[in-house]
Amino acid sequence: MxxxxxxxxxxxxxxxxxxxxxxxxxxxxxxxxxxxxxxxxxxPESVREAAVKALRDGRGNQYPPGPGIPELRTAVTEHQQRFYGLTFDPDTEVLVTAGATEAIAASMLALLEPGDEVIAFEPFYDSYAASIAMAGATRVPLTLRAPDFRPDLEALREAITPRTRLLLLNSPHNPTGMVLTREELTAVAALAVEHDLLVVTDEVYEHVVFEGEHIPLISLPGMRDRTVSISSSGKTFSFTGWKVGWVTASAPLVAAVRTAKQYLTYVSAGPFQYAVAEALRLPDxxxxxxxxxxxxxxxxxxxxxxxxxxxxxxxxxxxxxxxxxxxxxxxxxxxxxxxxxxxxxxxxxxxxxxxxxxxxxxxxxxxxxxxxxxxxxxxxxxxxxxxx
CATH class of the missing domain: 3.90.1150.10 (Aspartate Aminotransferase, domain 1)
Structure with missing residues (x-):
């Protein structure tokens, strides 16, 4: 050999x-x-039973639609409106994925070319580095330091070069637990607009905030058409093995990510998608x-x-x-x-x-x-x- x-x-x-x-x-x-x-x-038992019922009723046992079942895509848009006042078209601006991990990988593969640079907070969830590497791009870490792990926004500005294509942000942040403030997010958004950068946001812990508040970057001025917002059901509903995640973004960005995603898993978690649709509608x-x-x-x-x-x-x-x-x-x-x-x-x-x-x-x-x-x-x- x-x-x-x-x-x-x-x-x-x-x-x-x-x-x-x-x-x-x-x-x-x-x-x-x-x-x-x-x-x-x-x-919740009601969510588990919804999955069992879907299985027994034959819903999702065969290939679901590539973008995700309509019921879940609609539930995702309702969730975004309910918690953040954001409006998305369930037919063109939502994509269901095999967890947030696939959404991140598909986003990197779709949006990056070899030689592009991606700035990400370190320490970072380990799939970030692998996904960037698979896309042939270069990761540029912005180090978060103890004790408060706040991002150095001036260092972020200095890290941007003509090769910078994308910012990969995670808030609430794993592993440090840092939650970006509105002021920090506003500064990040301004840099993204100034340098015409794409942003991918990992927001899987959006409902696990103890101090501060979760503010989706996509909600800020200038970010609607340059942000891929990612979340999932695993952390919020304690069914991490189901691997049901989603992307919300403008139609062109969703189309780009979907192109890569369809050649990764194509589809996944058919019956669980029906259960997650119900979970997203649980009461406050x-x-x-x-x-x-x-x-x-x-x-x-x-x-x-x-x-x-x-x-x-x-x-x-x-x-x-x-x-x-x-x-x-x-x-x-x-x-x-x-x-x-x-x-x-x-x-x-x-x-x-x-x-x-x-x-x-x-x-x-x-x-x-x-x-x-x-x-x-x-x-x-x-x-x-x-x-x-």
Missing amino acids: SDRPLLNRRLEGFGSTIFAEMSALAVKTGAINLGQGFPDTDG AYFTGFREDLHTKRDLLADGLAEAGFDVFRPQGTYFITTDITALGEKDGVPFCLGLPERCGVVAVPTAVFYDHPDAGRSHVRFAFCKREDVLREAASRLRRPGY
């Missing part, structure tokens, strides 16, 4: 995700998994209760981590708490997290793997709090044990 590597050189270094590695370690050791961001309880009390429940869990785990000696950066949103392990006499989150399951019976994720400049997050470790309260209490108890 040829000496040429089997894996496309663009994907060198993307062999397996940190989430898969740490979840496998949790299974191997029997540790509490606070590494990967999936809930340990299912979402559901969304409020969901957020308040996670707020309580955030504080429960944050307090427990602080008592265990971690320096805790309490997040404004998302499922995750970033901590610093320096006060524990540790310097490097990777060996710390690899040893934690055996030492304490808890799994966490080192956030240095989400950086192009890993030293910026070398001593940072992320914990997920989208778990039952008794599980969070037990994890905190294990981390506080003598001899840790």
Whole structure:
């Protein structure tokens, strides 16, 4: 055989995700998994039953329409109007995807050419780097720094070059929990307009904001025709395995993303699309209760981590708490997290793997709090044990 590597050189270094590695370690050791961001309880029973009914009624068991079933696309537009006052055409300005991850990948493949530059906040969700690489583009990180992880807007301006094609933004931000303010979003929008940039926004934690508010960038002046807004059902309704996401954008942008998406999965999650359509129409009390429940869990785990000696950066949103392990006499989150399951019976994720400049997050470790309260209490108890 040829000496040429089997894996496309663009994907060198993307062999397996940190989430898969740490979840496998949790299974191997029997540790509490606070590494990967999936809930340990299912979402509303009415939504689950809607999926079962769709299966039994034969709705979605065969290929659904490529853009998504009309019921879900309409529900997405109603959601955008209800929460943000945004108006979209369900026939031309909504695209259903296999989760937000596919929406991000399809957007990068559709909108980028080799040689284009993409500016993204680091630490970034790991699929961002892989998607940009698959498109042949170059990622340009804008580093968010502890303790508040606010973006340096002047550094953002300086990072823009004639090769910059797109900004990839995530707010509420995984893994730091930072939520962009209206002032920050306005400044980003102004730069996008000034430099004629496209923007892709990952908003999957839109309903998990504890301090501040979620403001879709697409709602700001000048952004309607240059923004691809992405969200999904997994985080909001606690059915992460269903992988139902969506894109809302102007018709030309949706058409571009759809062109790439149709050659990735073509379609997916047929019966689940009907259930998610119902979920998006749940009463306000559901969304409020969901957020308040996670707020309580955030504080429960944050307090427990602080008592265990971690320096805790309490997040404004998302499922995750970033901590610093320096006060524990540790310097490097990777060996710390690899040893934690055996030492304490808890799994966490080192956030240095989400950086192009890993030293910026070398001593940072992320914990997920989208778990039952008794599980969070037990994890905190294990981390506080003598001899840790």
